[in-house]
Amino acid sequence: MNLQGIVAVSGKPGLWRALAQNKTGYVLESLDAQKTKLIANLSTAKLAALNEITIFGLEDDIKLTDVFERMKAADSIPTGKEDGKKLREFFYTVAADHDEEKVYASDMKKIITWFNLLKELPLFNEEAPSAPIATEQEILAPEPVKEEVAAPGAEAPKAKSKKAPAKKA
Known part of the structure; x- marks a missing residue:
């Protein structure tokens, strides 16, 4: 059952499909035969996603x-x-x-x-569409640290050093 994008709007009967989002809210379409369009303002309307x-x-x-x-x-x-x-x-x-x-x-x-x-x-x-699930090893394993290694016969990379600012006397 795929209920992604299906919402209930407080104060409005029926169910709605979210079509798009704009600055102030969502553009919704009713799921009934009339296919009524509605712009739900996020500051005034309460939306509840059915899958949640x-x-x-x-x-x-x-x-x-x-x-x-x-x-x-x-x-x-x-x-x-x-x-x-x-x-x-x-x-x-x-x-x-x-x-x-x-x-x-x-x-x-x-x-x-x-x-x-x-x-x-x-x-x-x-x-229902499923998001790719990370395995436990991918979550727990730290990302390997990459080190710069100089090629044989080449000069070693110079470390950057920060000098302390000179004190004024």
Whole structure:
């Protein structure tokens, strides 16, 4: 699932794709059929990237992408208009260790609405791009120090010396 560039904007319904960035914010396009364009000012709008959103869990937070993967495999997905009890029952199947006190029915409705909007898009079935991962040896190994070595028969490189400034008497 490739959710790179997909954001939720506070105060705006639905999901948005980041198209470009300018001095003041981002140019966004809605993922619905209207393909509405929006310029989100960074000083006033709050953007949340879907691939970075987590859900409160009892032990650890649960990544939204993991919940979406489980929702793909689910038999039936309730609509966002169901009552809170049915949504909570469904959420126990896709995010069993979510924190009941911190995850509200409105959060579950939003996640289900987002899933229903995303499942039709081709990016939903794409593999997420992965950055090259450095191995532990590359991280821990210091970079070799390069020394100047004079060729045989050549003069050795002169070391630069700093002279102390002359004292005025």
